[in-house]
Amino acid sequence: MDWLLIIVLLPLLAAAAVGVVPGSQRRAIRSITIGASGLALLCALIAFCSFEVGGGLQFETKVVWVESLGLHLHLAADGINIGIILMGAIVAFAAACCADDITHRVKEFHILLNLMIGGILGAFASMDLFFFYFFHELALVPTFIMIGVWGRGARRNYATYKITLYLSLGALLALIGLIGVYVQTGAESFSIPDLIAKVQESPIDEAAQQWIFPLLMFGFGILVSLWPFHTWAPLGYGAAPTATAMLHAGVLKKFGLYGLIRVAIPMAPVGAQSWLGVLAWLALANLLYCGLVAVRQKDLNQLIGNSSVAHMGFIFLGIASLNVIGLTGAVLVMIAHGLLAALAFGLSGHLYRQTGSLDMSRMGGLLRQMPLAGSALLMALFAGCGLPGFANFAGEITIFFAAWSAGLKTVTVIAAWSALVIGGLYMMRAIRCILHGPLGGDWAKAGDVSPLIATALGLLLGALLVFGFVPGLLTKGIEGEAAKIVRLAKPAER
Amino acid sequence: MNTAAWLIMLLPLFSAAAIGLGVFRSRKASAAISVGAVVGSFLLTLLLVAAGDDLHPSVTWLAIGGLQIDIGLQINGLSKLMLCVVTGVGSLIHIFSLGYMKEDRDISRYFAFLSLFVFSMLGIVLADNFVMMFIFWELVGVSSYLLIGFWFEKPSAADAAKKAFLTNRVGDFGFLIGILVVWAALGSVEFGDLAKAVSGETAMITGLAGFLIFCGAMGKSAQVPLHVWLPDAMEGPTPVSALIHAATMVAAGVYMLCRVFFLIDGTWAMEAVAWIGGLTSLLAALMAVQQDDIKRILAYSTLSQLGYMVMAVGLGSPDAAMFHLTTHASFKALLFLGAGSVIVALHHEQDIWKMGGLRERMPKTYWTFLIGTMALCGVPLFSGFFSKEAILDVALENNLLLFLVAVFVALLTTFYMTRLFIVAFMGKPRSSHAEQAKESPAVMTVPLLVLAVPSVIAGYFNAHAPNPLVLAASLGVLVFGMLLANSAYSGAKADPLPARFGRLAKALRDRFWFDEIYQWLIDHVQENLAKLADAFDRWVIAGLLVRGAHGTTELAGRVLRLAQTGNLQTYAFWFAAGMAVLLVFTLS
């Protein structure tokens, strides 16, 4: 059963469907989006449950696209991306539910939203470099337009341009790298399995790897707001509409990391060996520096944005440690953070709608004012500072072990400090300012979340807790693939 | 039996989840389920104790490559003892809370948090490996955060909660690194394997790891220099103070040290632990002398008693530490609950100088509090006496200096407890509240009475012939301290000490300015770092680099297009010039 194909097609069809519905039928439009993403989520769940660990590529769809270039529309799931796809589907559904704060040009917005969802799910389901990139762009362009047209705040325009140029630059660098992989392997195919098979027998020439890996590392890195290319993220998320921020910060952003794990490391292991040290220190910069920046933020979205940039540091660190534990932990954090970021931005979106401001100094006592949203935010912030019970903790502690065993001891120590203490610091400040204390001035009339949004956010929280209590659900599948990648990257240790 | 073991830990979780998800709308039901859960755990504990044999059920939580993390319950003598303390004291305090929190509108939330705390605490007690212990360590931290900040609309409470959480986080940082060191050195995090793996040549590294892990204990057990959060934590409801900040959570550090004693045994870490313990007990006792808030006095006394226990561990006698921990749990809980009953009776008045003359107004509280005080001061034949003796013995054997410190602390203890007791209960009422004070309802007094029993007898289970020197010393300081306090405070309207030696008294009152120093550090180091990073982000990266790049591009465009003068002769000239350049480029 080609579950993945269905999952990817549903949103795209929904986009078309919204296209034919007259713009005045807002209810219909919304329900189409929600319905489609809900169905996609259902399929993703079925796929996830029926996925058999160690069964290689599953739910495969392979259609020849361009013969002469060896392009295939090749969708397939393995231990790594099945979990990410499930996460993406959950976030997509949640975002669709949270998209009802859009009041003008609803039709256009929902077309773009569905396109974005389709692109996201497609990017993570693709086993073909070209479509992998193609779907990512398909999701990226709507992001820009959504921020530009439906965004909020005075600096919206600047933010739109910044995020557009940054992400385009990153994507292009990555594209050059990907093409480099293609032309250097000489596999005459963009299909990742073929390429891997090819490099296994004849690795890419090492001089070329020294070009290819940094291209991919910084290209993908920019997409993931690797320090010092991170400033677009808080700005962009601050300006983005709720649903967009949820989808981008939650899922689309993980594309770069996925690419690093999926393509960069296996294809250019030699390059990786010589560059991962740099990556580790940049990851540390993410964690420590952006953590410190987050401490200074007065605006909730800025804080969440910076903290999510900081969290990327964990994933980079896991990748940089380049061992099974690290890669597994990295994917785990990718999934956990995806759910978390979506949750956080969903909530901040709700708060923003109440008073049109996210200035934390003017908030306070919201835990009493809006019990549901309040406690959800409380848990989100706890998860954000790595509280056990949430999936984030499982991933983060795994990464600590990985980095330590990889000999990155200094980095690990500082990272632990930034995670435990600095992370705790800004999250606690946020709780203190927003939820605790006497009720903030203009928040007296603020209402709690609607049932629809509540279910969406509940879903995200639930997923976080489930994966937090039983991380094995994910790690069992990831571990095997991670082991393969590590074997490719370190043939010496085979 | 295994199911029983699992249930002990999970019952409170269920109740917390049930209440949290709002399964039980009514306040009564929530309270009932929570109390039921903890009492259930207590009964199951007794069942285990009766059964006697050690158990070790476990399931895998996370297994990747060489990393294997289990959730396993290690049930042996040590953990059983701690189980009894936690669930037993816990049950009583739950019951007491029924009365204490009756009026509060958020009673359901209160009991949910309380159950969550018990669950996490049991997790620590039963943990069979470091990561699991760390997990529940964090959970205990967060649940105490929630309970301290229970009245979160009160800024002081919210701040206290934040402070407690962050201070603990600093300790946990060391804990985590310690775990990593152990794992890297010995290849496992499971206590059983580690105990097998430690040996002479690992002493250096395990000593380091042990000390790092002890940092975690410093956080939870509020040892100097991470003690600052405990007094503020008294912002929470009094039963919480009794449960968390007297009987259980603060004891977790000591318990952990005893649990992993094999790790530090015979390493340099012991020395450090002992001294930190001794220092804590001394400073805390000194600070306690000049506090006026009844709960703060008890808090500082808790600090110094914990210092005792830690010192005992450091001196190589976990048994003595556990012994004192147990007795202390009972009588300190008793004292806190007694204080709680007083506070309720006086409509949340906590200043001892506004009390007085409670003796005839609240007889039950009075007598039980007296028992608690005597136990704490180590009056012979009370439980505290025996446990304190044990510790003093150890100190005398191993480290004379610390022995003297301990004796002096004992003196101080007697002094401030007598002060508290005389000022609060004897003499005339010094406020209207004190005059109309009434005895608390049974639901609150019964736990007092129940707790009074172990406070008296708990010592006999582990009693042994005391060393005569130690006996003499402790009796001496006891009598001396009582007389001193009596002469100073009987019938006093205000504290005479500041008048007599002002400087010293002020230093004690201001707790040696620890908080001020930390505040300064946070403001001037952490904040400046953050400011620096933020400014760099704003001006250098986002400003200089990004806007700079954009500006340069725009400028380049504006400059380049100046070539387009619109005059076709200029164009012709460009054409020729370009031609020339190409000629030079290709022909040279």
Add this chain to the structure above:
Amino acid sequence: MEPTLSQYLLVSGALFAIGLLGVIVRRNLLIIYMSLELMLNAANVALVAMSRFNGNLDGQVMVFFIITVAAAEVAVGLALIVALYRKRQTAEVADLATMKL
């Protein structure tokens, strides 16, 4: 005595250079146009000489093409200049800079 190819080329090169210079420096469109013709004819000279020395006639055929094309160009060009003159009453290049940057 017989002039060498290089001498022919020198002449044609000189013509070409003069023409180009004229295009760049003269201000009047008509003069510029004449200079252009000069450049084309420089090419003609070169071609004729070349074909003479290569001993085949392709070059001279080419010259005929060039002359024809040049005629066409002149026709169009003059018409254009006249139209412009009608509109602006001037044939100065300097007045032709309404579109720039």
Add this chain to the structure above:
Amino acid sequence: MDGQLQFVQLEMMVAALGLLILLADLFLPSTARRSLGWVAAGALGLVFLLSFRGGYAALADAEAFGGIYRLDALALFFKRFFLLSAIFVLVFAVDFAARLRGGVSEYLAFILFALTGMMFASSANDFSLLFVSIELITVTFYILVSFQRHRLHSLEAGVKYLILGAVSSAFLVYGIALVFGEAGSLKFDAIRAAHAGLLGSNVFLFGMLFVFAGLAFKISAFPFQVWAPDVYQGAPTPTTTFLAVGSKAAGFVLLIRLFGSVVPELTAQWTGMLMVVAALTILYGNLCAVPQRNLKRLLAYSGIANAGYLLMGIVAQSDDGKAAILYYLAGYLFTLVATFMIIHLITSEGEGEDIACLAGLNKRSPFLAFVLALCSVSLAGIPPLAGFFGKFLLVKSVAAKAFGDAGYFALLAVAVFGVVVSIYYYFGIIRAIYWPKDTSDDSPVPIAWPTRIALGLCVAAILYLGLLPDKPINWANAAAKIESAPD
């Protein structure tokens, strides 16, 4: 001789069609003349179909008229390309006729004559034919550019194109003369055979460089690009379109033939120079476009930049590179036609084509707004559109050499930078269309149905080239391959 004539049957048909239109003009009332455009377009459509006729295609890979005229896959590809673009331009011209103030049929006829020149150019296998066909194109364009005699801009553009065009032709012929002198022949085949020995001869290099300059002028490559913005802006919009698509493509077919197959060794020797030219062209075009507000000038600058990208295909010196050029040009054709049509539709005569006139377009006509946005996205090279795949192929052809050769790598870096910059200003267009903004007028834009169809076709083509590239790539490869095999 008739055996020979059948090679040029398409060109003859087109030329004849032009003459017919001039004749018909005498007999038709001035009101009906616009409809000649339909006729012409239809007729060209017929010719286009004829080009697929077995009998004609069978002639492929042969030479005629003593080898000065070569009919091969490359020539065929470009003839069809030019025919297509001419059809679109004719439809466009009819829509534009009102603004020509008379002389419609002449305008149409001249388009056809220019087309004839382009079709000859695609088959040129000899410098004389190359020169004549190029001049046929250029001279007709002098007229097409300055056709709106009532607009000073049109005339000024005409004069500028005239003088600079003439200068470039002068360089071209002088170069031809020198090459002829060295190689002793004007025939490409002869030169192909001889050039390897002449790489040391300065006169030959001189000549080839002059020839290159003449062609570089056509494609507006740095440093011969200065004319483009003024001429694009001043010329009547259909002319601009034809100039940007047809004339540029003519330049490229000749570049491909000459530097791709006639003098490959020379190209190899000049790789460095070509790289620099390509890089500077990309930079100049993109950077100058950033502060540009006038849409037609903006597109002129972006056209310069695109010439730079296309040159990368030449620099790559591989069949992939040439195929990429063909593919890119195909996508470029539809994108530019649609873009210019829309610019014409939304700007009324006289007013400048300032970017501000796009404000609120999505209210005035969602269809146009969508098409224009699509075109900008495609030009910016973002999937899933033609522009992306074209750039993808170009980059791929260069990347095949880049990893290891720093020069190619630098070229790639410049290209990436250029694309990012271009995204900045293309995004500016989209922003002007869609961003909520108070608009001067929100009167709906009337669109004649043929224009609507043309636009629809363009969109379809852009999507097709972007989404289902399989077949087109094969065509492009075929055209590129056959061409490069010297016989």
